[in-house]
Amino acid sequence: MKKIILFLAIAVSFANCSEWLDVNHDPNNPEDVGAFLSLPAAEGFAAAQIGGIMYNYSGIFAQYIDQLPECMQYNDITTYRLTPASQLFDRCYSGFYAGSLEDLHAIISSESSTESEKFVATVLRVAIFQVIVDQMDQAPYAEALQGANVPMPKFDSGESIYAGLLAELDAVLATSPTYPISGDLIFSNDLSQWKAYAKALKLKLLMRASYAQDNSAKIKALIDEGDFFTGDVKFAAFSDENNKRNPWYQTNVVSLNTQNLSASHPLVSFLKVTGDPRISTIFKTTGSGEYSGIVPGGRVGDTSLKKANFSEPNVSPTQPVYFFLQSELQFFLAEAYLRFYNDDAKAKAAYEAGIAANFATRGISGTDAIINGDATKWQGSTAEKLVLIGLQKWVGSAMLNNVEAWAEVRRTGVPTASSYTGEQVNANPTVYTPGQLISPMSNALGNGSFPKRVFFPESAMKYNLNTPAQKKLTDKVWWDKK
DSSP states (O other): OOHHHHHHHHHHHHHHGGGGGGGGGGGTTTTOHHHHHHHHHHHHHHHHHTHHHHHHHHHHTTTTTTEEEETTTTHHHTOOOOOGGGGTTHHHHHIIIIIIIIHHHHHHHHSSSSSHHHHHHHHHHHHHHHHHHHHHHHHTTTTTTTGGGGSSSOOOOOOHHHHHEEEEEEHHHHOOSOOOOOSSSTTTOOHHHHHHHHHHHHHHHHHHTTTTTTOOOHHHHHHHHHOOOOOOOEEEOOSSSSSTOOOHHHIIIIIIIOEEEEHHHHHHHHHTTOOTTTTHHHHHOOOOOOOBBOOHHHHOTTTOGGGGGGGOOOTTTTTOOOEEEEHHHHHHHHHHIIIIIHHHHHHHHHHHHHHHHHHHHHHHTTTTTTTTTTTSSOOOOOOOOHHHHHHHHHHTTTOOHHHHHHHHHHOOOOOOSSOOOHHHHHOOOGGOOSSOOOOSSSSSTTTTOOOOOOOHHHHHHHHTTTOOEEEEEEETTTTTOO
16 A cells, blocks of 8 residues: 555656645645655655656766757757756755655654654655755755745755754754654665664765865764665665656656667766776667767757667666665765875775675676776875766766766766867867766857756745745855865
8 A cells, every 4th residue: 555655656746746735735634644654655755856857957967868869858958058947946846845845744743753753754854955955055944844834935045954954863863763663665664774874864964065164073973983874775666567667767768758868978988998897787789789978968069960879878667766875975985084084095995895886786796897997996196086986976876866976076076077168079089088077069058167056946936935036057056165
């Protein structure tokens, strides 16, 4: 029964049906349905956003995928020709607030919820707010989810929301919940993993803000304490049936009845030049048996290109939606050991552990090709090693956790941007250095510019008078200081 309810949540969330937005206020049903039903619904809503629309445009912005020639579904996204009317984040905004966060708020606020259920709901709530802030910076937080009592909640700054999220994590980590939980489809009701996930989320928040504020002492104290989650944090309750599949696959492979997306040249070229066997898990070969990626914006910039000459994404109908990869955690640790401990040995060990973890997630062997590769082995100055970490995090997150990948590209500045334009690379690929971003051949933001955030949703601009003045795609979020 719970899976049926969950998949209905995913399907309706993905379709953005307005009727679902009132699910927690049905006068014919009790307000408090219990965590057993609310928690999996909240998890499903979150997975539908992170693994669906956001997975798609974040993958384009991180230059993993691009518009396939002879198709046009995502032309505007790949060329950054976006306006608030494009509603890039609007459905996700509604899905997060009216779906996941509303259900989690009900669990936390309910007198019938156990301490354990409130712990889990708080941790997932923090994870969702972190994603929202990283997408659009300011957001309703302190006054959010109050219903008719606060119909137009104020937008808080990203920095203040991060501070609030850290305080929420500190508060629940100070408790010792032991009562069993049920209905959890992320960690299968393993409360110890939720506690370890809470600590890793705290590390992520501190690391993501670490170029905007001095978090070194807090980061070191947290790492010294240890006890982070094992495996990956993922939602894997999918089956190869209609509206029960991975949300990106359901939309882009099944519902559209065509494949609109190609591999992007920056990632394909880097995987090929480094001899990375993960390429086979990320992309399919072309008809000629090769891996080939299109230069960003190439569908619009060069109409002579043919889709048969480019690889397509290799995503299965049952691929999980990943909230936090073990490889991502290890790369955060490697970065911290370098920047805050000056401990090269521990940084190297974490870097190599991150590579191994990512290979394990993808279910393949061959880590030696990367750990010992001329361009990818642990070597160089501290700055060069930070680039190594950033590039492996970029590769490791590819087509698994695109949302976090785009955030890390913005935070670290890795990959760097090529000095050659998309037109130059398309005309002569030999001028390009693999492992660099490419300004799209047709770039509405101007050559060399890249998206740094999403717009505030049109619905918020229209119905919430406390929504700030609209931002530009090139306006940075608060932690983007490097």
